[in-house]
Amino acid sequence: MPHVLHRAEIVAVGSEMLTPDRSDTNSLFITSRLNELGVQVAAKAVVADHAGTLTSVVRGALDRADLVVLTGGLGPTDDDLTRQAVAAVLGRRLVEDSAILDAIRERFERRGLVMPEINRRQAEVIEGAEVLANAFGTAPGQFIDLGDRALALLPGPPREMRPMLEALLAAQLAARSGGDRLFRGTVRLVGRTESHAEERLKPFYERWAAAEPIVSATILAARAQIELQLWARAADAVRGQTAIAAAIADVAGEFGDDVVSTDGRSLEQTVGDLLRDRGLRLALAESCTGGLVTSRLTDVAGSSDYIERAIVAYSNQAKIDWLGVPERVIAAHGAVSEDVALAMAEGVRRLSGVQVGVAVTGIAGPGGGTETKPVGTVCFAVVGPGEAHLVRTANVPGNRTQVKSFSSTLAIDMVRRAVARI
């Protein structure tokens, strides 16, 4: 049986993360995933692109921890020192891997480019390391098993690091975590503040903590969405899955319509699936959100099945010309009003020949606020067949990008609520 890993240290490599306004966020994700396997993080470091410092930090971490996870410093430049530093600490050579070299060359060729000579360096592998494929970038990762200890070298960009870590956890690390498996569930909510949700969840937390297996929960709030992550550790799959399913049922019962999904799907995916299932197409009219609602909905693969078109009508003239909003409605109620939102949604629906129209108009700031309509005042409308009409005004907190982001969530969620009635 392999040595069970207990204590990890995380080392993020890169001078750019040592400036006053940058942080290493990779370590949060890595901590979360390691904790779930029962591995504690005892320390983490951010280190400049400086060979002596990096070597010393890695040596220290390897003295103390049985798992060292490094991120960053795998690029092709002189500043990218992670491979050399780890090789130096282990007293091992770096060997060029021709398969990796070919893959990097091909990656450049696919874009019509010749691989620059310096990228050769990314094909260097520490002797005895296992190569971790990188589906989203040139730099492969490396995993080095020392028996009683292990090191992982992962790339810095989160979109490359995360899938590589997931694969590493599933393959090399799961076997080293002691026998229990982790079971997870996710409930997404829109329409509650974090503290309100927390208050309603408290009695459940207590009940789950007393259950066997224990169900633990973390609440995350972002962009007006709440994500409740649930997990339980159990050796037995049926017991683990049952505990998670029961906890999900508790939350779903408590929050009703505010529950977006209980199966991990994002809000955008959930809305897309609702539209597709009902054979409906959506058209959008955005003002203050500046295209963000449409951009988020079209992040979902296959969204061309149900997204027909959108207008970003930033000026009043665009609202009149392209959405058929009557000039007198703007004059009477102002461009930021439920009447204008409704006229925009009706206009874009009619002119696009689709079943569902949604509109957002508001004041993203920092300018443009008034006493009666301060920055953050945002009006929404959804129009669809039958009873599927919703209009509302929200006071959205934060700065310009926060108002855009928060409002885009509320708009997408209104589509969800309206379409669910159809």
Add this chain to the structure above:
Amino acid sequence: MPHVLHRAEIVAVGSEMLTPDRSDTNSLFITSRLNELGVQVAAKAVVADHAGTLTSVVRGALDRADLVVLTGGLGPTDDDLTRQAVAAVLGRRLVEDSAILDAIRERFERRGLVMPEINRRQAEVIEGAEVLANAFGTAPGQFIDLGDRALALLPGPPREMRPMLEALLAAQLAARSGGDRLFRGTVRLVGRTESHAEERLKPFYERWAAAEPIVSATILAARAQIELQLWARAADAVRGQTAIAAAIADVAGEFGDDVVSTDGRSLEQTVGDLLRDRGLRLALAESCTGGLVTSRLTDVAGSSDYIERAIVAYSNQAKIDWLGVPERVIAAHGAVSEDVALAMAEGVRRLSGVQVGVAVTGIAGPGGGTETKPVGTVCFAVVGPGEAHLVRTANVPGNRTQVKSFSSTLAIDMVRRAVARI
């Protein structure tokens, strides 16, 4: 003359900062204040409340850096180990300071409380340390001058740490900074891969490293953009600023049109300023980017000055109906073609009555690719007055969201290049 401090490391102590959702933010503030004194931060760590780990991390930091700043772990509980760990590393005793003890007692008494016995521990001072008064809490800080190196022990709560650091900087550290200050510059580029840029920059790096003052550089790449951060240490403001300005001029000369800004402005801001300066308004026609180009441009405050409207024409019908793209052009060349991009840009420009139109059409994937037009094929067009016409096709790497993100940068950058000619 005292030894000048150059390289600092920061150690944040506390298991609570090693959870998946907490970060150490003290280090950002400390970094900013140290940089202003010309002290670079070479590494930083977050360490659990574990004596062995903490001692080892502090020993490593003190081996490498000439200034070690610790935050946290100065409380009264068994978990607060910073004093003991530093004393152990230095081989010095901890001595109870009666003046501190009295001050802590008094602090409790002022609130009508009796000092709990465990708080005695906060009166323990490392032999030879200078005590740093804490105006906002019970735990005093400590400063230990080792001649060629120094350590500072500061409390964890920011409201206690910050004023203590300011006092420390003004008194003990200002004299140790050699009078140097840090000068910074930023150059943003679009249109180069990181490795190509690096290859072209290499001769400059060598020249800057040999100059006086030395100019150092870090290169960051994201979303098809490159950010080059430059810094120099100098006692004299004119020399420092001149060195940075000369390095910026080197880069600007080398990269020409690919330089977006040399003053820290983002690509979106730069394009906005160009449009506003020329009194031009922009309309957008997006297909595969799904509104992301417009959303990014409207993240800039005041963008309603120059963003008129946008169409997200996801379906062919929308391109025909709303942008006036001739059906035969789509039939002849396909929706993803330079001809269609050009027709979209001309259509949105004409129908919106603005001076500049931009269009993007491409295959974001994962579906929709063909042999001749694989996923990531994206066509762009900008049309404006006079010579300001640009059309191109790019092969954009990555998954769906990466294609959207990368393409949106290229589209915004094409507007920049076209408008710069007007």
